[in-house]
Amino acid sequence: MTTSDFAxxxxxxxxxxxxxxxxxxxxxxxxxxxxxxxxxxWTLPGGTVESDDGESPRQGARRETAEEIGLDVEIGRLLAxxxxxxxxxxxxxxxxxxxxxxxxxxxxxxxxxEEELLSWRLVPREEVTAHMSGASGRRVLAALDVLAxxxxxxxxENGHRVG
Numbered sequence: 069m070t071t072s073d074f075a076x077x078x079x080x081x082x083x084x085x086x087x088x089x090x091x092x093x094x095x096x097x098x099x100x101x102x103x104x105x106x107x108x109x110w111t112l113p114g115g116t117v118e119s120d121d122g123e124s125p126r127q128g129a130r131r132e133t134a135e136e137i138g139l140d141v142e143i144g145r146l147l148a149x150x151x152x153x154x155x156x157x158x159x160x161x162x163x164x165x166x167x168x169x170x171x172x173x174x175x176x177x178x179x180x181x182e183e184e185l186l187s188w189r190l191v192p193r194e195e196v197t198a199h200m201s202g203a204s205g206r207r208v209l210a211a212l213d214v215l216a217x218x219x220x221x222x223x224x225e226n227g228h229r230v231g
Contacts, residue, residue, distance in 0.1 A: 085160045088129035089114025090167035091147060091211050094175065098190035099208060101199055102136060105186050110199040112164070112208065113137050125163040133167065137188065138179030141167045147211035150224035152203050162203075164211050203227030 089112040092100040101110040113136045117128035126143050134140045144166030152160045178188060193212055197205035206227025214222050223231045
């Protein structure tokens with residue numbers, strides 16, 4: 069196979085988007101969610117991994133969290149990985165990492181990226197799916213379950229546990 073044949077082969081392979089987010093909580097276990105200005109509903113700090121630049125999902129979660137809420141948090145263990153199919157985009161592999169518990173000082177230091185976000189809030193577990201729809205809300209609940217269990221990673225498809 070020539071170099072140009074290989075390049076054509078690679079160009080013809082299916083594309084998958086990669087997203088990464090950070091699960092942050094307060095001392096009461098409430099989840100930090102953000103309200104984007106470009107779509108309805110709430111989400112976690114995070115976004116698309118810049119894989120063309122060699123960024124890993126872990127690096128992307130840290131960068132996106134710093135950009136979106138102004139906090140450079142240490143990214144902990146992988147809590148969930150989700151294969152998400154959507155009608156108007158390629159499939160997404162969504163990584164969700166533990167960002168730990170934020171203290172009062174960190175919460176007061178949050179500065180939203182105004183180009184993308186309208187607001188933030190802390191919500192208890194029982195309100196997550198009221199703010200976050202579909203796979204996103206189910207992914208957060210699965211990650212909270214993993215934290216409660218103390219180990220492991222949730223493998224998900226559209227937010228539902230598999231395996």
